[in-house]
Amino acid sequence: MLQNSFINFCVLFTFAILTYVPFQNKLNIFTLHPRFNPFIIGGVSGVTGCILIMQTIIISNNTVVDGRLAVIVFSGILGGPIAPILSSIIIGVFRIFAFDVSQFSIIAGMNTVVIGFVIGFLTIKNQMTFRNSAFYFTYAILQTTFVIGYLNNWTLLALNQIILFLIFSALSFSILYFILNQLSNLFTQIKQIEEMSRTDYLTGLYNNRKFQEHAQKLIDESPCFSLILLDVDHFKRVNDQYGHPIGDEVLKELSLRMKESAKAFNGIVSRNGGEEFSVLISNVSEKDSTNVADIIRKDVEKKEFLVSTGELLKITISCGISTFPDNGLVIHDLYKLADKALYHAKESGRNQVFHINKT
Incomplete structure (x- = not known):
């Protein structure tokens, strides 16, 4: 038994x-x-x-x-x-x-x-x-x-x-x-x-590792796509003036807005580090990707950010874009060129969108 x-x-x-x-x-x-x-x-x-x-x-x-x-x-x-x-x-x-x-x-x-x-x-x-x-x-x-x-x-x-x-x-x-x-x-x-x-611990967006996976998948499967790099303008001032907790609140709200804006275009939004973000948009031309980036930029700019102190902060972003396969066949090259376009947007006065082909 x-x-x-x-x-x-x-x-x-x-x-x-x-x-x-x-x-x-x-x-x-x-x-x-x-x-x-x-x-x-x-x-x-x-x-x-x-x-x-x-x-x-x-x-x-x-x-x-x-x-x-x-x-x-x-x-x-x-x-x-x-x-x-x-x-x-x-x-x-x-x-x-x-x-x-x-x-x-x-x-x-x-x-x-x-x-x-x-x-x-x-x-x-x-x-x-x-x-x-x-x-x-x-x-x-x-x-x-x-x-x-x-x-x-x-x-x-x-x-x-x-x-x-x-x-x-x-x-x-x-x-x-x-x-x-x-x-x-x-x-x-x-x-x-x-x-x-x-995922990114703060915003819940994809992190850089997942961004790399999605980008490689698009390279392998999509005939064309665009990489939009976005950076918060003067974000150091926010941290210096209001403190890092308020800066984190801004990043969280910013993430929600960008994700909502990119949803209509099936965009894949990631936080690549600090105040730098990226959006991958498949099957779009150079012109269309610029329009998408400008929509995201305007959605961030048009409404002030309400933080826990009760203050309203004016936040803007700058965007740099590169497109596969015209601007590169590997993610390293596409990222490097999008970053170059982003640098140009910041040097040109910030709160702007530039495609690498227009710099």
Whole structure:
């Protein structure tokens, strides 16, 4: 009994890893189309339930216990309504024929199938989550408790069997819940770290690393695109006069405005460092990119920046532009020329837009 219990718990642990890690969507690990996932998870859950039945704990001629109910329930979290239905069919049919086919095995198998179908249909409208999974599991063990009592004519022996069933089922559910919940928390943290590695901590815009990735992708896939470099005019004065916290407020608000302005052109906005930003605009000509940059510049200039001290600050930006492939075939050259155009805009009085071809 102890050996089979240990094997059951090991199988449950393996099930948790095999069904969560490949199919969870936080890191996009699995490559098949998501519509196949419920069927794959349902199949894997069904096979897992069959393995558990093969290592079942026999407590009487009519009653065996294993972790199949926990597997069916948690397949609903990972695979939606289809998974518990499919897994219960596989497990139920296997239960009927795993040992000698009898009235008891048929009832036990059909009980498993009914549980899977009920859970599946209930979760169509009420999606199963870790938070409400205990509700579905409670339903499953209550129905199975009734079946165990019925098969054993509600004798004192039946009560002992029900207690053993409840204890083992609770342990199975708790083990799977703990493992899957920990995996969920772990991958959430990994996702957050991944987000931090590609976004600017202050503004939430893409950082320079992500800018390089997007720029290279455009070089590889787009026939043309423009790189707009933007720099805040006299930003050192803001920091010197009002302090760096106010400067940070300005950068945050500026980021929101630029992102909103660039959205209409599918622009990719990044903070490349300090008060320097960039916008990548695909499939635009030299003239169009200049117009886009001027729209962004005007959107920044037309409304003063309200900071936490209650003061209104007048903020302007200067923009320099280069265009692929006319001005360069690699991002280093495009950036260098856009920076040169930006320098020209600042030397020409600031709050201006210059394309490298016009300098």
